[in-house]
């Protein structure tokens with residue numbers, strides 16, 4: 001089965017290279033205009049990929065590592081182009097959409113990771129080794145039935161992969177990591193590891209408390225202490241990494257803040273339980289970015 005990787009950011013590039021290294025056929029879907037092939041390097045080695053556009057003619061495993069603000073448009077494009085039968089869609093993005101359960105197609109999978117990577121021109125730097133989780137995107141579909149071929153390919157490419165019958169729980173945890181780390185790297189203009197020397201711990205506790213309330217409201221149980229400890233651990237593990245939000249601001253791209261702290265602030269407000277710490281970071285990052 002061939003793979004199509006969508007999104008040539010750090011994680012998409014890392015996955016494309018690692019899938020190709022295991023011997024599977026990988027093409028990339030680029031934004032217009034499409035050259036015939038693209039090269040990306042990792043650890044001083046260069047990898048070449050054919051490019052592919054939609055619609056697809058053969059069954060394909062799609063790995064889409066995109067920005068939260070691209071998800072709705074991408075899913076609409078995919079719906080229009082009618083995927084060949086037996087194709088699979090694996091989605092990976094930071095943050096959450098307000099209307100997710102309405103827009104996510106049945107049979108889509110979420111891939112959640114703590115691997116840290118960033119792009120530097122044509123190179124991808126795998127700055128922090130973590131682990132990943134795969135599970136069905138639709139809450140009602142969550143089950144132990146795991147798609148063996150996709151799971152094995154992704155695990156061989158970028159271990160360690162865990163099967164998660166409750167991927168939404170993992171996504172809330174990842175949301176927390178992004179909310180507790182990324183905005184501070186923008187405010188302090190630093191790598192993740194440098195946050196250890198900034199006074200962010202009290203603020204992380206306050207953010208975790210607000211997020212735990214909202215998660216609970218959505219039926220997901222998280223613990224404040226666990227989230228703060230995990231955030232500190234991720235900061236250690238990815239100390240050398242520039243967060244995705246830092247890179248977005250640096251390159252004048254939109255950030256995902258509306259889908260991270262912005263999501264928590266909006267949803268909390270709607271639920272009648274304001275989240276002032278998320279609200280403040282949401283506005284601060286919006287002020288610091290061009291968008």
Ligand code: PAF
Nearest residue numbers: 116177178238241243244
């Ligand atoms: O968004 C990111 O950059 C990453 O997910 C992480 C690990 C939270 C920070 O580098």
